[in-house]
Amino acid sequence: MEMNQKIINARVTFRNSPIHILEKFTIKDIENAYQQFKKHSELDECVIIQTCNRIELFAKSKSDNMDKIKKTWASITGLDEETFNENIEFVENQEAIHHLLKLTSGLDSMVLGEEQILGQIKNSITSAREVKASGQHLNTLFDKAIRMGTRIRNSSGIGKGGISVGSMAVKLAEENIDELKTKKILLIGTGEVSTLVAKSLQRRGYEFNVTSRTIGRSETFCETMGGKPIKFEEVLSGFNRYDIIFVATTAPYFLVTQERITDAMKNKNNGMMILDLSNPRTVDEKVATIGGVKLMNLDQIAEMVEKNMNARLNKVKNVENIIREEVSVLEASMKRLDAEPLVTDVFKSIEDLREKELQKALQMLGEKDEKKIKIIEELTKAVVESIVSTPMNNIRKASEQGQPGVLELASKLFDYKKQNQAD
Ligand SMILES: NC(=O)c1ccc[n+]([C@@H]2O[C@H](COP(=O)([O-])OP(=O)(O)OC[C@H]3O[C@@H](n4cnc5c(N)ncnc54)[C@H](OP(=O)(O)O)[C@@H]3O)[C@@H](O)[C@H]2O)c1
Known part of the structure; x- marks a missing residue:
């Protein structure tokens, strides 16, 4: 009689697969997938975790299921089984538990220690529980791993010093400008990066204007992200009204030209800082030569993010040691079950x-x-x-x-x- 249960993890993540490949493995109807996996891959319990960086299946089973999992996953997504060979990673028991702890503590994230993944894992186990896809083993495992992950994050400080290019840009503005609160701030762009900048400004209590080619887009953006929408034309002809300008657009040409800033500086009696987060640049590098103008581009901002990252990297060893200890505790409670x-x-x-x-x-x-x-x-x-x-x-x-x-x-x-x- 076979008593041993297996904890399985099958995953496709950004580590092995670029985002456009990763997307293909996405499971659209998760509830249906649970049924398919249980039926055709002989899994007793399963939990699926999906984010923009990973698609992961955790399962409990009594048998070896790697091929069956691939087959089911392929049939759900309409992919060839061969597609999986280069992209899928497959681990069991101790290694699967270890990986889950790395996930909950933020060690496997693209941005080390980021918070989001913990919330995503909580949602995954909650909905798996609701539809009874998971059972005693995975519920216990996930509850414990989430608690441990939270504890590890708090005690190690791995998530401290919030970093994104957006918040780093705001931090740089703070470091370079006295009394930023009294200055006029403008954000050009309403996309992903602008969202990060706006969030950071909002969190720190700064007022700011937002502009985008279509005023409607700025308005919707400001409704959720804060800030005040301003017409694009008004901005282009009136850069002199601003002291700090964040630029994050995908415009294929210089939006902020030497001419416009030279004009602006003529009508201005204090300095101006411009932070270009775009790649390719949307601010002409030449504006840096204009008196009173300080320009920082994405490379310089990214370098600061990198430095900040190193501070987190130093904490990784410590977190890895804690995880190693916790894995055996978790493994024991799984075996006890x-x-x-x-x-x-x-x-x-x-x-x-x-x-x-x-x-x-x-x-x-x-x-x-x-x-x-x-x-x-x-x-x-x-x-x-x-x-x-x-x-x-x-x-x-x-x-x-x-x-x-x-x-x-x-x-x-x-x-x-x-x-x-x-x-
Ligand atoms: N996503 C990242 O992780 C990341 C990180 C670092 C840097 N970047 C760089 O940051 C820039 C913005 O990226 P994103 O992810 O925020 O892009 P996004 O979400 O696609 O947003 C693009 C923004 O650019 C505006 N835009 C596009 N063409 C324009 C034009 N011709 N004139 C004026 N505005 C224009 C769009 O507004 P309208 O449609 O209203 O014009 C929109 O607000 C890119 O250069 C990117 O390379 C991205």
């Missing part, structure tokens, strides 16, 4: 037996005195418990220590049938 169906079953049948014999005895005695009945009942309970609890705890321990032989033997001794096994 292997013994639970048998332990529950034995306790139940002994309890049934006790109850039956107690009723028989009480009937024979014709006892009516509640107090005496109580004493007899307690006696039966005490006897049963003192006999059973030690072997049961030893079975749990043996399971935890990875001795499936003991579990097998116990199954024989207690006449435990596998079909009784309740998950």
Whole structure:
């Protein structure tokens, strides 16, 4: 009889696959996927985690399923099975648990220690639980891994010093400009990078104007991100009104030209800082030669992000050590779960037996005195418990220590049938 459960992780992530390839592995109908995986890949439990950097399946099973998982995943996504060979990674048990901890603590993220992944994992296990795709093993594993991940993040400070090109640009503006709060700030662009800049400005309590070619886009942007929408033409002819300008557009030409800034500076009696987050540049490098203008481009900003990143990298070793310790704790509790169906079953049948014999005895005695009945009942309970609890705890321990032989033997001794096994 096979008692050992496997914890499996199959994944396609940004580490092996560029984003445009990664996208192809995305699972659209997750609920349906759960059914398919369970049916065709012989998985007892599954949880799918999907973000823009990864598509991951965690599962519990009793057999080897790598090929079956590939097959099911291929049929769900309409991909060739061969496509998986170069992209999929597959690990089991200790390594799968280790990987989950790396995920929850932010060690496997593109931006080390970023917060989002933790929320995404929480959502994944919550919805898997709701549709009963996951069960006792994965629920326990995920709950513990989420708690551990949160603890690791807090104690190591791996996520500290929020960095994105957006918040780094704002930080640089703060470092270079006195009393930024009193200055006029402009954000050109309403895309992804602008969102990061706006978030950071908003968080730090700065007022700012936003512009984009279409005023409608700026308006929608400002509704959610804050800031005040300004007409594009108004900005182009009036750069002199601003002291700090963040530029993050995909315009294929210089939006901020030497001419426009030269004009602006003529009508301005204080300096101007321009931060160009675009690649290719949308600010002409020549504006840096104009008196009173400070220009920073994406390379310089990215370099600062990199430096900041190194501070996080130094913390990685520490986090890796903590994870290594926690993996064995998690692994033990997973193995301990292997013994639970048998332990529950034995306790139940002994309890049934006790109850039956107690009723028989009480009937024979014709006892009516509640107090005496109580004493007899307690006696039966005490006897049963003192006999059973030690072997049961030893079975749990043996399971935890990875001795499936003991579990097998116990199954024989207690006449435990596998079909009784309740998950
Ligand atoms: N995404 C990143 O992780 C990242 C990181 C660092 C740097 N960057 C660079 O940052 C820049 C912006 O990237 P993004 O991801 O924010 O792009 P995005 O989400 O596609 O947004 C592009 C923005 O550019 C504006 N735009 C496009 N063509 C324009 C034009 N001809 N004149 C004026 N505005 C124009 C668009 O507004 P309208 O449609 O209203 O014109 C939109 O607001 C790019 O150069 C990119 O290389 C991106």
